[in-house]
Amino acid sequence: MHETDLHLDPNEASDLCRVFGPDELARRGWERAFVTVLDEASAENAIALLAHTAGAPLDEGWTAVRVPADAGVHNGRTEDAEACASRDGYVYLVGSQFGKKRGPLSAKRSWIARVSEESIGRALDTGTAAELEVVRMRFGLHRAINDALAGLDLIPLGPLGQASYVDATIAKGELKSWGGTVHVTDHPVNIEAAEFAADGRLLLGLRYPVTADGHPIVVELDNVDELFADANAVPRCGKVWVLDNVGTPEAPAGLRALDTRDGVEFDAIIGDLDAIGKSATVLDDHPEGALADSEHVRFELPAESGPVGTKTMHRFGDIRRIEGIAVDHEGHAHYVIDEEGHVALRTLVFE
Numbered sequence: 001m002h003e004t005d006l007h008l009d010p011n012e013a014s015d016l017c018r019v020f021g022p023d024e025l026a027r028r029g030w031e032r033a034f035v036t037v038l039d040e041a042s043a044e045n046a047i048a049l050l051a052h053t054a055g056a057p058l059d060e061g062w063t064a065v066r067v068p069a070d071a072g073v074h075n076g077r078t079e080d081a082e083a084c085a086s087r088d089g090y091v092y093l094v095g096s097q098f099g100k101k102r103g104p105l106s107a108k109r110s111w112i113a114r115v116s117e118e119s120i121g122r123a124l125d126t127g128t129a130a131e132l133e134v135v136r137m138r139f140g141l142h143r144a145i146n147d148a149l150a151g152l153d154l155i156p157l158g159p160l161g162q163a164s165y166v167d168a169t170i171a172k173g174e175l176k177s178w179g180g181t182v183h184v185t186d187h188p189v190n191i192e193a194a195e196f197a198a199d200g201r202l203l204l205g206l207r208y209p210v211t212a213d214g215h216p217i218v219v220e221l222d223n224v225d226e227l228f229a230d231a232n233a234v235p236r237c238g239k240v241w242v243l244d245n246v247g248t249p250e251a252p253a254g255l256r257a258l259d260t261r262d263g264v265e266f267d268a269i270i271g272d273l274d275a276i277g278k279s280a281t282v283l284d285d286h287p288e289g290a291l292a293d294s295e296h297v298r299f300e301l302p303a304e305s306g307p308v309g310t311k312t313m314h315r316f317g318d319i320r321r322i323e324g325i326a327v328d329h330e331g332h333a334h335y336v337i338d339e340e341g342h343v344a345l346r347t348l349v350f351e
Contacts, residue, residue, distance in 0.1 A: 002059035002347045006336075008048055008066070012039035013336050013343045014192065015257050016324035017086045019049070019117050029054055032328045035067075035091050035120075036336050037081040043093055043113045044069040044132055046081035049120065050336075050345060058332065058347045067120055070129035071113065078134060080109040083194035085202065085258075090114045092202065092224070097142050098190040101280045103164030104172055105188055110137045112227060135227045138178035139169075141235045145204070145219050146186045148237035153212040155252060157187055158285025165281065192323075193255045197301070198263025200225070201238075205255030208273050208282055214252030214292075216243045216270055218301070218308075244307040246270050246297060253292035257324045265300050267313070267333065269322045294322040296333060296348075314348055 006013070013036045020033050031054040037046040047069055053061035071078070083094040093113040099105040113134040123130040157166070165188040173179035193205025202221040210216055220239040227233050247253030247270065257269040273289030274280035283289050297310040313333070316322055324336035333348040 002057075002349075004059060004062045004345045006048075006050065006062070006064040006343045006345055008038065008064055008343045012338050013037065013048065014039050014081065014323045015083045015194070016050075016259070016326035016334060016336050017084045017091060017195075018326050018328070019086055019091060019120065024117075024121065026054070031055070034326050034334065035084050035086070036324055037084050037093055039081065040079065041081055042071075042076055043078040043081055043095070043111060043134055044071040044075055044129075046093060047091075047115065047120070047130070049124070058349065062345065065124070067123050068127075068129045069115060069123070069132040071132045071134045074134040074136060077136065078108055078111045078113070079106065082192045083205075083257075085194040085196050086117070087196045087200065089117050091117065091120065092194065094191055094194045094204070096191055097139075097145075098188060098208075099165055099169070101274075101278055103281060104168035105139070105142070105165055105182065107136075107138045107176070107178060110139050110141060111135060112137070112141070112224065114228065133228055137227075137235060138176075139181040141221070141237075142186070142189050143181050144221070144235040144237040145189050145206075146183070148219055148240050149187070149209070149217070152217070152240065152242070154187055154209045155212055155214070155286065157209075160281045160284050161188060190254070193258040193268065195258035195260050195266060196263060197260075203258060203266075203301075205258045205268065207254035207256060210247060210252045210254050210273065211242055212249070213244075214247035214249045216246055216253055216255040216268075217241070218243070218255065218258075239305040241301055241305060241308045243268075243270070243297070243299065243310050245309050246295070247292060250288055251291040252286070252289055256294070256322060259325045259327055261327060265298065267296060267298050267325055267327055268310075269325050269335070270295050270297060271320065271322060275321070293317070294320055296322075296325060296335070
């Protein structure tokens with residue numbers, strides 16, 4: 001694999017998605033470009049562009065730049081961007097819906113945003129801020145996902161997770177407009193992957209929870225466009241799929257990234273449930289959640305909810321913090337990786 005240091009600050013990045021069509025890439029002298037989102041940042045501060053100069057070797061010619069954005073009245077009211085996906089000239093960003101390592105869940109992490117590729121291009125050319133639309137859901141997506149997962153046998157929520165993420169959030173909500181949205185029987189939801197299916201529905205990959213057998217879960221969000229069109233719209237989640245040959249009870253695996261080129265076949269990164277050594281409540285309850293290795297897998301989703309088999313494309317061995325994947329027009333897989341002190345982009349050339 002080829003590796004490039006992206007020199008991004010802050011030094012944590014998540015997910016990748018392709019941007020710009022062939023004509024726009026050619027106009028800028030590029031042959032591929034991706035968006036990544038920067039962890040722990042607000043939506044308007046989370047966007048970075050990775051571009052590769054046309055004709056350059058895959059381990060050279062990369063440019064990484066922050067893309068300033070303006071979320072209007074929502075500036076400063078979001079945090080923890082974790083996933084991105086592109087469709088029809090827009091890039092969509094998704095907050096984790098989760099909380100800090102010791103809880104509680106945070107309403108500032110419950111959001112979806114979008115920005116047009118045209119606005120990103122204008123920001124690059126003029127230095128002005130791209131126009132970012134933000135939908136703050138105040139646990140609406142948490143509620144919809146938990147309702148969709150109701151029929152699955154999930155990994156048990158341990159006593160610390162119950163107290164720190166669920167009970168503490170419910171207590172905090174007693175004085176909030178979103179009070180009552182989080183239920184005592186809920187699981188906290190950590191979204192780290194997003195991609196569009198061919199029918200335009202947004203697929204969300206969960207790092208947590210996983211099934212009781214340790215398998216990762218994909219949940220379908222039915223009405224992402226409606227959320228931007230109607231301020232009163234409520235998130236609706238429908239189908240749920242389980243990658244049933246990935247992860248085990250002894251080493252459960254969650255989803256870290258999703259990518260597709262046709263909305264039918266998907267590439268994914270799977271890995272541990274949380275990073276070891278960061279005082280994570282999830283690992284206090286489930287130490288085995290730190291054991292799964294990172295892998296690149298490929299699968300197709302059936303028309304209806306249910307189990308899904310995967311094919312392993314690459315195992316990363318000792319490299320654990322694989323945060324994003326995008327497969328380019330030539331079939332090369334690009335991975336964004338958090339490493340100590342820097343963010344790296346690695347490219348795997350399949351022979």
